[in-house]
Amino acid sequence: MNNWESVYHKWNTFQNLDPELKKELVSIESNQLALEDAFYKELTFGTGGMRGVLGVGTNRMNIYTVRKAVYGLASYLLKNSVNVKDRGVAIAYDSRYKSREFAIETAKTLGAFGIRAYVFHSIRPTPLLSFAVRYLGTAGGVMITASHNPPEYNGFKVYNEDGGQMIPEEANQIIQEIQDIDNELDIPIIEQPELEEKKLLVWVGDGVDNAYLEKLSLITKLSHDECKQPKDLKIVFTPLHGTASELVPAGLKQLNFDQVSVVEEQMVPDPEFSTVSSPNPEEHQAFTMAIGLGKKVNADILLGTDPDADRLGVAVKTKSGDYTVLTGNQLGALLIDYILSHTNPVLLANDRVIKTIVTSELGKAIAESYGVKTIDTLTGFKYIAAKIRQFDTTGEAFVFGYEESYGYLISSFTRDKDAIQVAVMASEMADYWKKQGMTLLDALESLYKKHGYYRETMSSLTLKGKAGAEKISQIMHTIRDNPLTDIAGLKVEMLEDYLVGKRYINASSTIEKIDLPAENVLKFTLANDSWVCLRPSGTEPKIKCYFGTCGVNESESEATLNQLKDYMNNVMHQII
Known part of the structure; x- marks a missing residue:
């Protein structure tokens, strides 16, 4: 047996x-x-x-x-x-x-x-x-x-x-x-x-909710008088049949966002998530009903939370009247710029932005332009929370933390990614830019022009069951034992193996220690400000491959991304 x-x-x-x-x-x-x-x-x-x-x-x-x-x-x-x-x-x-x-x-x-x-x-x-x-x-x-x-x-x-x-x-x-x-x-x-x-x-009743909302009201960058003024921003919100149906509208109401329309069909808790093929705001299909309502009410932005309300997706109305869903990296960059530009410069010296190793470098570039240091952690918000806890003894101040998969935190009164905080702050930010005659897309374009056209994407290979787990292990073992020296024609300048905690710098043959917990992740830093990172998912039967680059324009960055993606997909399929 x-x-x-x-x-x-x-x-x-x-x-x-x-x-x-x-x-x-x-x-x-x-x-x-x-x-x-x-x-x-x-x-x-x-x-x-x-x-x-x-x-x-x-x-x-x-x-x-x-x-x-x-x-x-x-x-x-x-x-x-x-x-x-x-x-x-x-x-x-x-x-x-x-x-x-x-x-x-x-x-x-x-x-x-x-x-x-x-x-x-x-x-x-x-x-x-x-x-x-x-x-x-x-x-x-x-x-x-x-x-x-x-x-x-x-x-x-x-x-x-x-x-x-x-x-x-x-x-x-x-x-x-x-x-x-x-x-x-x-x-x-x-x-x-x-x-x-x-x-x-x-x-537990509503007392915790009320205490949370009180803390939420304090994260705004608006003055007391500005908070009380009605906002000329039209918002559509959907909780995708999940848990944010009460707290997001309540948080927006505190700042007098009074033009909020909700997707009624998706306000109802539903374990089948029957109106979407996937209740994931990272996937654009999740915004289908919100987009329909947005066009009907002429909304400026659309907000969508995942079922447990720790992730937020934001879609922005374009000049043509359609809606573009921001990536997690794009929304994170916009939030960093808005928060730091509305923070007393005297305080910025001790402020810290925290991001994961697979999150865009654009946020780091923006933070540096304000004199703020960025700290990298492993993938997973638990590591960002642990770093915030360390700040209690180092004197550093947490100002923003995020990961590319639509997870963000603004204030550390919570210690996990918080879509409610970010829904309110994203609305405040969109209202600010609207007063300047700009959308969030316009503001993003200005950041690209200043810092470079950063682009990122991710591909995943789903391999279910016992056989799938073995194939994922085979991919990681093969690439670890036979490190790539170039990817899609771009030379590998540095390899970081987080499982053994070592960083291999090719140009000088230097080996450095990585001061992060051991995790089964490989990250390749390439020529031309590009990078590739490979990691098995910790929650799904998938192996994920992340890509990032920075070009002089959008088309150059997109072309490089596609080349990197095609190359790595081919490598993984050849192994299995």
């Missing part, structure tokens, strides 16, 4: 298996491939938590894999934090299938340890969970969400007491606790009525 078959047998013979999961298990009992995929491994718990397809098995999101993760979290907190039982853990959840159920399962498992759970009474955004951890002073936090993944997914994100996602050092200790669990089916729980009776389950 293979190992996965013995695990399957354990589940199949478990007398008290959840009836819904038992029914699914029976339905696939004659499908050898489906059974193997469900049981051949345990759902990976990474640095931010875990994410996977809903269903029966150790490689799926279900009440038993959730309990196992919570057991590991509780064990870790009790060993590494103080007063954990009374401080408790904050728990929020989005509109996905099983989200509320998994939130309550989290509380039931924590309760068996005597740890109080503060659970929101209805769906809430991820950034609000991050804020709640800090506001309530809990020992940690859990967000039940799969962000913008397809409807069949859900996930479990873990936060430390600072409100940031767990960094590797913390997550590795939780993983160790999880690995010590013999049987996920036997993890003790306390049922909800007893939890409530013992005050181990506390339902």
